[in-house]
Amino acid sequence: MANGWDRASQGDDHAAPPRPLDAIDRDILRILQTDGRASVRSVADRVHVSRANAYARINRLIDDGVIRGFSARVNHERAGQGASAYITLKIVQNSWRTVREKLQSLPGAAHIALVSGDFDVLLLVHTPDNRTLRELVLTRLQSIPEVLSTRTLLVFEETDLNRRLTPDEI
Numbered sequence: 001m002a003n004g005w006d007r008a009s010q011g012d013d014h015a016a017p018p019r020p021l022d023a024i025d026r027d028i029l030r031i032l033q034t035d036g037r038a039s040v041r042s043v044a045d046r047v048h049v050s051r052a053n054a055y056a057r058i059n060r061l062i063d064d065g066v067i068r069g070f071s072a073r074v075n076h077e078r079a080g081q082g083a084s085a086y087i088t089l090k091i092v093q094n095s096w097r098t099v100r101e102k103l104q105s106l107p108g109a110a111h112i113a114l115v116s117g118d119f120d121v122l123l124l125v126h127t128p129d130n131r132t133l134r135e136l137v138l139t140r141l142q143s144i145p146e147v148l149s150t151r152t153l154l155v156f157e158e159t160d161l162n163r164r165l166t167p168d169e170i
Contacts, residue, residue: 028058028061036072040054041054073160084125084127084155084158085124085152085155088121088151089120089122091147106125108132108136110126137150
């Protein structure tokens with residue numbers, strides 16, 4: 001990574017109780033949400049702290065699991081992934097961890113959430129075309145023994161909000 005922050009935590013989000021964030025931490029988060037490639041020097045200058053202080057704060061935010069990673073926002077259609085869908089799944093009770101592992105290995109899986117309501121899991125996928133999407137749902141998903149049923153919601157258009165958190169949300 002150009003900014004050197006490649007240690008972002010993907011592990012257990014419940015390892016330790018969260019530390020409170022101060023105004024500088026919240027400012028750092030807002031900057032990195034807008035530009036994940038911002039240099040430590042740039043962040044330090046913008047929040048009026050030393051480079052060493054900014055570096056230490058960013059690493060603490062990573063180590064504490066506040067910052068979970070750095071990524072690029074992708075236009076899936078331009079990247080050859082023209083078909084997108086949200087797929088709801090009903091799964092066997094207490095099989096979440098097993099199902100999650102299997103879903104993570106699916107090609108095109110972009111987001112997986114355990115949810116409440118009429119279904120158990122919400123899965124977002126991006127595939128090159130509807131034929132590939134059909135194969136993913138009918139062959140791959142429905143062959144997972146713990147998956148009881150699926151429902152596919154095609155995405156016709158999407159808007160990336162690039163939403164920045166407000167101070168109250170951090």
